Amino acid sequence: MIPGKQDNNVVPMPGTVIDQSPTAPNADVVPPSDRWKGIAEPDSPLAHGLNAVLVQDSSFDANHFLTGAKSAYEMIVMAFANGDRRALRDLLSSEVYDSFDAAIKDREKNERKTETRFVAIDKAELLGAEVREHTAQLTVKFVSQMISVTRDKAGAIVDGNPDKVADITDVWTFARDISSRDPNWKLVGTGSGH
Numbered sequence: 001m002i003p004g005k006q007d008n009n010v011v012p013m014p015g016t017v018i019d020q021s022p023t024a025p026n027a028d029v030v031p032p033s034d035r036w037k038g039i040a041e042p043d044s045p046l047a048h049g050l051n052a053v054l055v056q057d058s059s060f061d062a063n064h065f066l067t068g069a070k071s072a073y074e075m076i077v078m079a080f081a082n083g084d085r086r087a088l089r090d091l092l093s094s095e096v097y098d099s100f101d102a103a104i105k106d107r108e109k110n111e112r113k114t115e116t117r118f119v120a121i122d123k124a125e126l127l128g129a130e131v132r133e134h135t136a137q138l139t140v141k142f143v144s145q146m147i148s149v150t151r152d153k154a155g156a157i158v159d160g161n162p163d164k165v166a167d168i169t170d171v172w173t174f175a176r177d178i179s180s181r182d183p184n185w186k187l188v189g190t191g192s193g194h
Contacts, residue, residue, distance in 0.1 A: 036062060039126055049129030053136045056178045060136075062126065068185070069140050069174060070124045076187060081116035081148070083108065093175070093188040111153035119145040119165050127171065134179035141193050142170045169193035 035054075039062050040046035054060050072091060079087035083104045089097055107114065121144045128139035145167055149160035160166075173189035176182075 039063070039066075046126060046129055049131075050126075052131040053129055053138070053178070056131055056134070056136065065138065065185070066124050066126065066140070069138075069172075070121050070142070072174070072185070072187070073124070073140075073142050073144075073170070073172065074118055074121065077116060077118070077146070080104070081114045090184075091187060093186045096187050096190065107150070112150050112158060114148065114150045114160075115162070116146055116148040119147065128173075131178070134177055135175050136178050137173055137175045137188070138185075139171060139173045139189075142168075142172065143193075144168050144170075 036042070036047050036050050040050055050060075050062060075087065076091050078084075079091070080100055080103075085101060085104065088100055092100060121142060123141070123143040125141045125143075126138060127141050128137075130137050145165050147160075147162060147165055149162045150158050152158050169192060171191045171193045172187055174185040175188040176185045
């Protein structure tokens, strides 16, 4: 967890969840057909995947997850731009961290600095959900607008444009060990969308 940063994970408030087992009496208060309204079509592969996550973690809330995922997306993009390895280590799996770290080292070796500014995150949409053994994996498509520019040590632009807003689409996968009491989701895969 990053000191001073908002925890972007699903954490039940004290006293709000008495029984977190999948057979909790109020686990099915929402009819299954409406459970993922606005997030997944009933009986779709995404809805089935979200149901699998819910069976393993009855406190899972997809809307809360998406809110946290948007915050994590912005924090990770900014930490990468700023070369903030400490922030990245807490938010990324070791494999993703190694690849981000290699890119930061390359930037440092070439004495380049990246400046990134978010204009907006237009959309964060769940594309996939699954549980493998005790690990939940959720794939999110982010559509954002940002300004990004990379400069060399003299300040000359080598990539990007400080005056142009770029439309960015990223597809990221977050994972969490749902058998653990640790509520933290980590970024385990990145890609770009269209």
